[in-house]
Amino acid sequence: MGGILQLGFPYIGRQEIESFKRLSGFRFCGALKMWHITYHAEIVSYLNGFYNGRYVFMEDRTDLNQIIDVEEEKLKKEAYVRLDREAGKMYVKHSFDPKFFKALRVLEGSHYDSVNKIWTIPLGENYELLNKTAKAYAFEIKASATEPGKKSKIHANKSSFHEKLSVLSEAENALLDRFERELSFRNRSKRTAVSYVEYAQRFIGYFRGRSLQEIENLEIQEYLNDMVLNMGYSYSTLNLHISAIRSFYNMVFKISLQDIELPRPKSAKDLPKVLSMWEIQRMIEATGNKKHQLIISLLYSTGMRRAEILVLKLADIDLESGTIRIHGKGNKYRTAYISKNLHKLLMVYLKAYKPAVYLLEGQGGQQYSATSIEKVIKRSALKAGITKRVTPHMLRHSFATHLISKGAALPYVQKLLGHTSVKTTMIYTHVADNDLKNLPNPLDDMDL
Secondary structure (H helix, E strand, O other): OOOEEEEOOOOOOHHHHHHHOOOOOOEEEOOOOEEEEEOOHHHHHHHHHHHOOOOOOOOOOOOHHHOOOOOOOOOOOEEEEEEEOOOOEEEEEEOOOHHHHHHHHOOOOOEEEOOOOEEEEEOOHHHHHHHHHHHHOOOEEEEEEOOOOOOOHHHHHHHHHHHOOOOOOHHHHHHHHHHHHHHHHOOOOHHHHHHHHHHHHHHHHHOOOOOHHHOOHHHHHHHHHHHHHOOOOOHHHHHHHHHHHHHHHHHHOOOOHHHOOOOOOOOOOOOOOOOOHHHHHHHHHHOOOHHHHHHHHHHHHHOOOHHHHHOOEHHHEEOOOOEEEEEOHHHOEEEEEOOHHHHHHHHHHHHHHOOOOEOOEOHHHOEOOHHHHHHHHHHHHHHOOOOOOOOHHHHHHHHHHHHHHOOOOHHHHHHHHOOOOHHHHHHHHOOOHHHHHOOOOHHHHOOO
């Protein structure tokens, strides 16, 4: 007996897919929108047992009279919400539904933990919006609250963890000071240095009183596991901790942990999220404020990061030569070039706002804030009718992707973005199918 069993479902859940993965030849055919499984009597028997009469899978595919009408299976849509009013947050875990998932992504300050499959969302108006969203997508809300004065499991574990981070000794503080000096000497960015010193302080505090050079690899792994399991840190944060620990041992003790097994957790590598040129144009046109138009245009036309645009000074802009000097990551500088449209926007903005030191200034001539940049982008996207979550960094992704789509060579894009390695730039080589289809074919150059 052989062949392919072809299946179609009104709905198939994640649990069912995981169960089917054990079956021979299980795969999804995108063209037919059907699931394919190797046809065998044992597999047919398994499916009938799994669905327990809700569907009937026949061994004899030629006897169509055996097919019975089955009511469409309804998906149970539930969202479990735990309110923590002391922390000002709510934690949401829900049945799988891509539309509901995307709707939660646009809530202000929402963060999805892909490891534990749970949302952390600030309270306030978000709770009302959550209920409206649940009603729109036919989700049943099941809410519970953390009792006042009673800490959640993660908060309780964090308290237990921080009890170990007692006041460091004079010798331990001296190690931290040395680490900080080494980071500064090696020209690490201020943001990186602050994070690394903080992570090193946590590490030293955890093993307080111990000789750090005698700590075994297994103990370091247990420390990292404690951070994930008991403190609830994400795997991306854990990777930063590992980098900080490696740098600390290397700079302070001249010990390389490359030879010690510190496995880095692998997180899913998503392709960069980008906007189309039409969407970015709509965002600029939908924004009446000249400063906000400039922010969107600068981020997109130069590929600058949010942190880079915040420290941009008037002295860094040369309108005559059409260049911008960018102070990038790791205290490295690179040059961006002012396009014609950006030049027009700059002239209008400078005339209207007359900044003194920084190109973008807040109240009282102070440096513009990172939060303000994020809010500008979100509001502009909403005004433009863009429903997906838009971040400042998406404009940088879009800049790189659109350049490559138009035929720009990778080394040039690498230089404009300030990437140390071209491997980082290569992630932008994902080009839309439509762009690939429109590329000229060398065969068409022949007179056939």
